[in-house]
Amino acid sequence: MTYARVVNASRTARERARAELVSEITAAARRQLAETGAAALSMRAVSRELGMVSSALHRYFPTRDDLLTALIVQSYDALADALDAAAADVAEPAGRWRAIAGAVRSWALSHPHEYALIYGSPVPGYRAPADTVPAAGRVIAPFARLLADAHAAGALHAGAATAGPPADLERLRAALETPDLSDDALLAAVTAWTGLFGHVSFELFGQFQNVFDERDALFAATVDRLGRLAGFVP
Amino acid sequence: MTYARVVNASRTARERARAELVSEITAAARRQLAETGAAALSMRAVSRELGMVSSALHRYFPTRDDLLTALIVQSYDALADALDAAAADVAEPAGRWRAIAGAVRSWALSHPHEYALIYGSPVPGYRAPADTVPAAGRVIAPFARLLADAHAAGALHAGAATAGPPADLERLRAALETPDLSDDALLAAVTAWTGLFGHVSFELFGQFQNVFDERDALFAATVDRLGRLAGFVP
DNA sequence: CAGACACAAGAGCACTGCTCTCTTTTTCCA
DNA sequence: TGGAAAAAGAGAGCAGTGCTCTTGTGTCTG
Numbered sequence: 312m313t314y315a316r317v318v319n320a321s322r323t324a325r326e327r328a329r330a331e332l333v334s335e336i337t338a339a340a341r342r343q344l345a346e347t348g349a350a351a352l353s354m355r356a357v358s359r360e361l362g363m364v365s366s367a368l369h370r371y372f373p374t375r376d377d378l379l380t381a382l383i384v385q386s387y388d389a390l391a392d393a394l395d396a397a398a399a400d401v402a403e404p405a406g407r408w409r410a411i412a413g414a415v416r417s418w419a420l421s422h423p424h425e426y427a428l429i430y431g432s433p434v435p436g437y438r439a440p441a442d443t444v445p446a447a448g449r450v451i452a453p454f455a456r457l458l459a460d461a462h463a464a465g466a467l468h469a470g471a472a473t474a475g476p477p478a479d480l481e482r483l484r485a486a487l488e489t490p491d492l493s494d495d496a497l498l499a500a501v502t503a504w505t506g507l508f509g510h511v512s513f514e515l516f517g518q519f520q521n522v523f524d525e526r527d528a529l530f531a532a533t534v535d536r537l538g539r540l541a542g543f544v545p
Numbered sequence: 546m547t548y549a550r551v552v553n554a555s556r557t558a559r560e561r562a563r564a565e566l567v568s569e570i571t572a573a574a575r576r577q578l579a580e581t582g583a584a585a586l587s588m589r590a591v592s593r594e595l596g597m598v599s600s601a602l603h604r605y606f607p608t609r610d611d612l613l614t615a616l617i618v619q620s621y622d623a624l625a626d627a628l629d630a631a632a633a634d635v636a637e638p639a640g641r642w643r644a645i646a647g648a649v650r651s652w653a654l655s656h657p658h659e660y661a662l663i664y665g666s667p668v669p670g671y672r673a674p675a676d677t678v679p680a681a682g683r684v685i686a687p688f689a690r691l692l693a694d695a696h697a698a699g700a701l702h703a704g705a706a707t708a709g710p711p712a713d714l715e716r717l718r719a720a721l722e723t724p725d726l727s728d729d730a731l732l733a734a735v736t737a738w739t740g741l742f743g744h745v746s747f748e749l750f751g752q753f754q755n756v757f758d759e760r761d762a763l764f765a766a767t768v769d770r771l772g773r774l775a776g777f778v779p
Numbered sequence: 780c781a782g783a784c785a786c787a788a789g790a791g792c793a794c795t796g797c798t799c800t801c802t803t804t805t806t807c808c809a
Numbered sequence: 810t811g812g813a814a815a816a817a818g819a820g821a822g823c824a825g826t827g828c829t830c831t832t833g834t835g836t837c838t839g
Contacts, residue, residue: 323805323806324805324806325804325805325806325816325817328817329816329817349666350584353794353795353796354795354796354797355794355795355796356795363818363819364818364819364820365795365796365797366797366798366799366818366819366820366821367817367818367819369796369797369798370816370817370818373797374796374797375795375796375797427666427667428666430666430746430750430752431665431666431750432583432661432662432665432666432750433661433750433751444754444755447752478758478759479756479757479758479759479762479763482756483756483757486756498763498766498767498770499770501763501767502740502744502767502770502771505740505743505744505747505767506736506739506740506743506744506771507743508743508746508747508752509739509740509741509742509743509744509746509747510736510739510740510743512664512742512743512746513739513742513743516664516665516666516667517667518664518681518742520678521678522713522716522717522720523713523717524712524713525712525713528713529713529732529735532732533732533735533736533739536732536733536736536774537736537740540770540774557836557837558836558837559785559786559836559837563785563786587825587826587827588826588827588828589825589826589827590826597787597788598787598788598789599826599827599828600787600788600789600790600828600829600830601786601787601788603827603828603829604785604786604787607828608827608828609826609827609828
């Protein structure tokens with residue numbers, strides 16, 4: 312975890328140089344990730360691109376998995392930025408839901424390897440993310456705001472009563488900062504969210520191959536339906 | 546594609562021996578896949594387990610990707626078998642939907658690496674499956690039957706009118722062999738199906754970590770909601 | 780029965796992640 | 810300010826990988 316020191320950098324010259332090099336490394340790694348995917352990303356290739364010897368790279372990212380973890384965090388951040396930007400323009404719930412959903416999809420399609428890295432199968436065995444959890448939380452923030460705003464506007468009808476496990480829902484309510492949202496609306500929102508990513512993953516990972524050609528229209532229809540399920544779309 | 550000859554085997558002694566060896570290879574590979582995951586599966590390790598030299602293995606699977614493709618096909622088949630078995634017992638739509646959905650999840654949880662192999666991110670760059678497409682089709686067969694039966698029983702209400710791309714829907718109608726199903730019911734079924742796999746993937750790939758503990762109850766609630774969306778659950 | 784084919788074995792190539800040692804440079808503090 | 814300590818770079822090396830090529834042997838078939 313040596314590279315974690317980057318956050319409070321710019322003290323000594325050495326630390327500034329280190330921080331700069333760390334970001335150069337992740338930039339080069341991101342470039343290779345975008346080109347060839349996570350499976351083909353190699354420490355040696357990254358070090359070669361930077362003109363250093365591979366053993367030196369291990370001083371900054373002791374392990375390939377550490378480098379991948381950094382890329383995962385950065386990918387979460389990039390996606391979260393895209394969603395924030397997309398959600399900022401739209402006030403009313405239905406449009407905002409469509410904007411967020413569309414941003415998820417277009418980010419995924421334009422950054423397929425990054426998307427696969429964070430929402431595809433974990434690359435090594437079972438990783439214990441830990442570092443990645445807060446970054447993952449940033450992604451749902453615009454969705455949480457949408458949920459809170461739509462609820463405040465009275466848009467979320469109660470729907471059928473399908474209660475969930477109480478402890479989990481209480482924690483989720485707190486995490487989303489939507490204190491007085493009903494169990495049902497909360498669960499419906501979760502279903503819409505997972506359904507959205509399910510659709511995007513299916514499309515990106517080839518499950519729609521030979522089945523659907525007009526992906527844009529299919530996605531729009533699915534998003535509308537999920538939005539209606541959650542109460543964003545009237 | 547030499548190993549494709551397996552299908553019409555048992556002619557000469559040599560071909561029988563070859564077919565047997567091919568299935569021994571995939572069996573060993575499946576064992577390693579289950580233990581360490583697709584990323585760690587190595588031709589040399591498989592050949593070692595079988596007591597052969599690694600170059601000999603390349604005669605049966607010219608490339609590591611070819612071996613993985615065979616494992617993908619077998620995984621699709623195994624999942625399809627599990628779903629067929631689960632769906633066979635239940636007649637009425639709501640229960641059958643729950644049975645199929647539950648079988649998807651429990652197969653995924655008990656075969657995480659196989660599930661990741663077929664529904665996670667494509668392991669090499671962008672693979673063109675071709676061989677895997679028909680096997681993937683087997684998985685949705687029980688779902689297609691459920692859809693046809695529920696429709697025949699008049700269970701599928703029309704719902705709101707959200708038409709999709711006509712060409713795609715026509716092809717899907719033909720593939721599912723549900724000739725007179727409405728556009729809306731068809732699209733709702735697709736949303737339910739992708740939502741189901743979205744949920745299972747989220748759970749398996751750690752997206753629910755630190756958010757939900759009682760996964761069984763959460764899954765049941767989601768499945769009910771998706772089932773209601775598609776019209777299986779009243 | 781002889782030529783064509785299939786096969787196993789081994790050596791070898793280029794690549795990988797990672798470790799260890801050795802040298803140089805920078806930082807810190809007494 | 811000088812010297813110990815920490816950090817950094819370079820290089821060699823190890824064990825492993827996918828894959829190819831060659832060499833010898835066994836098997837099928839015209």
